[in-house]
Amino acid sequence: MTGARHLYVHLPFCSSRCGYCDFVTVVGRDGEHDGYVDALLHELELERALLAPRLESVYLGGGTPSLTRPAALERLLDGLPQAAEVTIEMNPETATPELARLLSRSRVNRVSIGAQTFHMHLLDMLDRRAQPDDVRRAVHVVRDAGIDNISLDLIYGIPGQEPADLARDLAEALTLEPEHISAYELEAKPGTRFTHAHGAELERQAESMETYFERVVETLTAAGYRWYETANFCRTQATDTASICGRGTTSASGSGGTTSGSAWARSAQSRTAAGGTPRRSTATSPL
């Protein structure tokens, strides 16, 4: 009997909903963080038999996991199984030294920061709350807390994004020297506010996106990153191990995400092999 080696934990709370996001999120239910964590931990007990004795990775995605009330977040992290790699998604504007220290002492060793872009007008287009400086500050705050595995999420293909804007986003990201970069093409997800407002524009610009994708790949590989997966890059001067270039270390959550990228990440993370039979298991805590 083996069991799942990767665990994805969803924290749905957000301070506002980004127009392009089609993940399960809730806004304005701040009083429910503790109850949600209680339910998660209870469910974990019920489903523990599905998990391998030793996990390779735990991934906390959202939503905005870094928005979770600190006491509830710490309780959750303390209650989760041990894993070689524990990642949490962080929105830049939520980064504080206190939060980063909490994560560090709770065994989080990888932080995925949803930068998306360093241009204010493009952040506005995505309804992101962070400002460009928040991203830089978040990276430093996380590093200062001793967490040395940082991933930055970028989105390209935002309406109004000129090739020069993309070039600058990539340059800004490289300046921060993250161990890992995910770069997703903005996608019009059915039923989202963004698709309603800008879907036609995304269709019109679809062809030029190939050039943008090539620019992303050329720039990051020229800077020494390995293009190990369609939308994912890792720094090759860092130790080339599964913990950085691995599979199961990405989630498109919090970003636009390509359909296949998102599906790939979720699927890779939730795959189990209990009893030699591959299975996907989804357990949902009631909110």
Place this chain on the structure above:
Amino acid sequence: MQGERPPREVEELSAEVRDTERVMLGLRLDEPLLLAGLETSFDERELERLARGGLVARGDGSLALTKRGRFLGGGVTARLLA
């Protein structure tokens, strides 16, 4: 609900789905996909056509997308699996 087990969904992957996923996920990576056990998953003529077009590269018992193929990504994989 208090005292009730939360909803749970477990999907048993059939051999066919498992193979398809191996191909779809494997070709997103920069390492060659090992073909052992996947021989029947591909449309062989399409594979030849894509190889001639410089989109896929066949190795010894393995398959990888070329750089050009990776830029086209999902479209190439979809044709291989068609």
